[in-house]
Amino acid sequence: MSLTFNHLSADSFESHLKAGRKRPRVREPVSCWQCRTRKIRCNREAPCKPCQDRGVSSECAYTTSKDKDGQSQPVSRAHSVSRPSKARAAIAGSPPKRSNTITAAASAPAAAALPEVRTQTQTQTQTQTQTQIRTQTQTQTPSPSPSSRELTPETPSAGERRDLIPAPGRNVFQGSSVKTRMMGLSHWMAPYNEMIVVKAMLDRAPEFQASRRSFAELKVLVRACNALPPSELSGPTKGSSLRGLLPDRETCQQWTLQYCRTYGRIYSIVDPAALDLEMDQICAGSLDNPVNIAVHLLVIAIAMQNVESERLNGRRLARYVEDCIHMSPRFQKPSIAVVQVLLLLTVLKSISASDTDKIYDLMAIQGLTIQIVSNMGLHRDPALFPDMSPYHAEVRKRLWACFLRCNLAYCIRSGSQFNLPLSESDCPLPTTANLRYLDPATANGAFDFDFESDDKAEGDVAFTIAATKLAKIIAPVYQVLYSTVPPELGKMQNDLRAAFRTLLSELPPSLSPKSKIEDPIRMLQQSVLMVLMDSFSSVVTMSSTMGTTVGISERSQLLEIWDYTSSVLHKFQNLCQLGGEVGNMAVHLLWTHAGRAALSACSVVRRLRTFDLNRIMPPHPQQSVYIFQRLLVDSLIFLSQLWQSRFHLGPLTAKINLILAVCLKVTASLYSTDYDDAERIRHELLAEGVEAAEKEIADMKLKLQQRQQTVRPADMFQVGQQQYSPFSSPGLSNMGSSWPTKYDMVGHSEVSSDAETPPFQNHDFFAMDFQPDAAFTSMISNFNFPTEGAVLQDSAMTFVGDPAVVSLMNEMNQSVHTKAE
Structure with a gap:
């Protein structure tokens, strides 16, 4: 017999005496x-x-x-x-x-x-009394010993609360009616929240309304000049379809050699000897695997990013490969070649995101790469897999090292969390062995082009090992910064400095900061390590000052941030002044660190300036703060000139140019005012920022119109119809002469480089709708848009094919003439 409650209703379990909401x-x-x-x-x-x-x-x-x-x-x-x-x-x-x-x-x-307090009307008095007693109790109570603090949970003291930084409170959220985005501590734009004028511009202050509208028009023009035609691939792709995108054998060899001499020395993803051997097989028709062909296409595409006239061709090739990844099942089977394709695509999209403002396009590729790496067990020791050759074991180690570096770089760049469980990885570091001699197929083979010497190859592997060690040091600290548990800032900084000192002592002489280096790529490798150390140290130190009102007692923290940021700006400027491929790669690899350092330095100088407002005596020209301001102005002048020559590469480069122009004007005006009132100084600086923004936007529009008269974007899309010649390209041979140097800090010529630009991650300030006026219509009617179909992802205007552009221009001109009449 079963027990049932058929004779009861729902009201039987309800109380008839309900006195409103139940008290907790x-x-x-x-x-x-x-x-x-x-x-x-x-x-x-x-x-x-x-x-x-x-x-x-x-x-x-x-x-x-x-x-x-x-x-x-x-x-x-x-x-x-x-x-x-x-x-x-x-x-x-x-x-x-x-x-x-x-x-x-x-x-x-x-x-x-x-x-005694008997009545409830004296609640405020009770609260004050309670606070006094708590203060007396904390003052009279002796603090426990250090050993007991480590073993027992305790109430943090006033000094310890200063070392506890709640990570969620330090993140900057940007939201609107259609999107919400979080910029973490490591995002290069995170310091902007501490800047008065730049924050007002990005937060749609009324003073910048005209500048916002004018810049939105400029962004449409820049996107039109750099838009890629839609992909022509449809349906499952085979090796033959990708094979038709490859140029001739000699041109492929030149681009491959170009990659091996530049980005191949930064990321040990592919083996140059294996690439040359596979190219012979592809040309002979014995290798028709689309995965192997995709590796060669991406190598060529990355090499093209150092030549401005070929960079869009390379990105179009990469888009064909990305379409194949999503359509062909061969790219979803775990293998070494698939991991190489995904890592190469990650590197290329990181480069292109610097001027296209599409860093989050990497999310899908990152997710697929993590899944493939996990299925392959790439994070495990190759010795656990039986019957694995020494060549494949070494390749697995290098691929895991590159994957770890690329994933951490993406998280730092986008300001997102790093979720790789490093505790589950036991893959050892790569060795300095030359892959060419480990593979029997390439050990005694004859190749068409000369490889780098064994000493250079060994030095490049040493850089990979050092960069991997640095990533393993930074990753745990980065995870703590983004966790919900408030970290102990003082202890974390001490441990980080000790780990960095140990790593510096273990560096080989070719990468030591004290050694004299003549190889430009080796100088770039050394600077990449040093800049990452200083930049991440500034992020950790800055986490205790962001979002807080820093008093004069925290002056030492601001000076520490200044030391890190000035070091980053100095190294970045030295690399860019080298020009050529090294200067171009320096912008590709280090632009986020340079942008964060510039904004952080501006914030530090502004806060130190507020301390001077409370002084009775005015600041002396020999004081450190005044010297900091002059040094920062010099660095901002160089950065501004650098991005003035690159604003046409994409909407993001134009945004960076605008931000640097405003920062330069405001920083130079910090000590030019004699006012003692902070509010009056704020109004003066806002006026200076508005004037600088309007002037810079007008200059960019004029230069873009002049440039468009001599360069046709349609000429950049002849993929498969022209013979690539990287060494005869004017963009590669003459690139060094167009970079600003320390002897020429005034000229603002059009730089022929294709380096990257920092991401202004789709801020609402730059994604607004606008109504084009007569001046904008007359300007855009003189532009030559791509002849092939080009769809611009913008909320204001959409161009689809050449006929649509013509009809749109006619309608806009007719409307303007009608209003004029």
């Missing part, structure tokens, strides 16, 4: 916080016997879920914050709900020293 339940403490966390028996005294035996009597507290004021006290998982107990509530004058010997014993001594 507050349980009386039966154990102190220390005993409850350790799950041991407490004798319910104050202090209890277990706490006395452990020597932490001052930490014995009976906590509740809410304090006297009704505000919740969050308890961290790592550092438990002691909350006011019922004993302290009794001290303040509010008796507990029921008699308790613990609270009575604890409250009796202190309650006798205070006047």
Whole structure:
């Protein structure tokens, strides 16, 4: 017989006496916080016997879920914050709900020293009294020993609270009615929230309304000049379809050699000897695997990014490969060649995102790469796999090292969390062995082009090993910064400095910062390591000052940030002044660090300037802050000239150029005003920023119109119809002469380079709708758009094919003439 409740209804279980909302339940403490966390028996005294035996009597507290004021006290998982107990509530004058010997014993001594409070109208007095008693208790209570602090959870002191940085509170959220995006601590634009003028411009201040509209028009023009035609691939792709995209054998060889001499020395993804051998097989028709052909296409595409006239051709080839990845099942089977394709595509999209503002296009590729790497067990020791040749074992080690570096670089660049579980990885570091001699197929083979010497190859592998070690040092600290547990900033900084010193002592002489290096690529490798150390150290230090009002006591932290940022700007400027391929690659690889350093330095100088406003005597020209301002102006002049020559490469380069122009004008005007009122200085700086923004946007429009008269974007899309010649291209041979040098800091010529630009990650300020006026219509009618179909992802205008552009221009001209009449 089963038990049923058919004779009952739902009303049988409902109470007929409902007095509104149920009050939250507050349980009386039966154990102190220390005993409850350790799950041991407490004798319910104050202090209890277990706490006395452990020597932490001052930490014995009976906590509740809410304090006297009704505000919740969050308890961290790592550092438990002691909350006011019922004993302290009794001290303040509010008796507990029921008699308790613990609270009575604890409250009796202190309650006798205070006047009785019987009425509820004196709530404010009770709160003030409670605060005074808490202050007296904290002052008279001796602090526990360092050993007991490590073993027991405690209430952080005032000094320790300064070292605890709640990571979620330091993130900057940008939102609108259609999107919400978080910029983490490592995002290059994170310091802008501490800048008055730049923040006003990005947050749609009324003073920048005209500049916003004018810049939105400029962004449409820049996108039109750099738009890629839609892909022509449809349906499943085979090796023959990708084979038709490859140029002739000699041209492929030249581009491959170009890659091996530049980006191949930064990322050890492919083996040059294996590439040359596969190219012979592809040309002979014996190799028709689309995965292997895609590797060669991406190598050519990456090499093209150092030549401005060929960069769009390379990105179009990469888009064909990306379409194949999503359509062909061969690219979804775990293999070494598939991982090489995904890593090469990651490198190329990172480069192109610098001027296209599409860093988040890497999300799909990153997810697929993580899945393939996990299925292959690339993070495990190759010795665990039986019958694996030494060549493939070494290739697996290098691929895992490159994957770790690329994934961490993407997270730092986009300001997102790094979620790779490094504790589960046991893959050792690569060795300095030359892959050419490990593979029997290439050990004794004859090749058409000369490889780099064995010393250079060994030095490049040493750089890969050092960069991987640096990534393993930064990754755990980066995860702590983005966790919900507030980290101990002081201890974390000390550990990070010690790890960096150890890494510097282990560097080979070819990468040591004290050695004299003549190879430009080796100088770039050395600078990549040094810049990443200084840049990440500034992020860690800046995390304690962002979003807070820094007083004069925190001046040392600002000076430390200045040291890191000035070092980054100095190294970046030295690399860019080398010109040529090295200068171009420096912008591709280090632009986020340079952008973050520039904004952070501007924020530091502004805060130090606010300290001078409280001085009785005006700042002397020999003071450090005044010198910082002049040095920063010199660095901003170089960066501004550099991006003025690159603004036409994409909407992002134009945005960076605009930001640098405003920062330069405002920073140069910090000490030009004699006002002592901070609010008056703010209005003056806003006026300076508005003037600089309007002037820079007008200059970019004029230069873009002049450039468009001599360059046709349609000439850049003849993929498969022209013979590539990287060494005869004027963009490669004459690239070094167009970079600004320290001897020519005034000329603003059109630079023939295709380096990257920092991502202004789709801020609402630059994604606004606008109505084109007559001036804009007359300007855009003189532009020559691509003859093939080009779809612009913009909320304002859409160009589809040449006929649509013509019809759109005619309609706009007719509307303008009608209004004029």
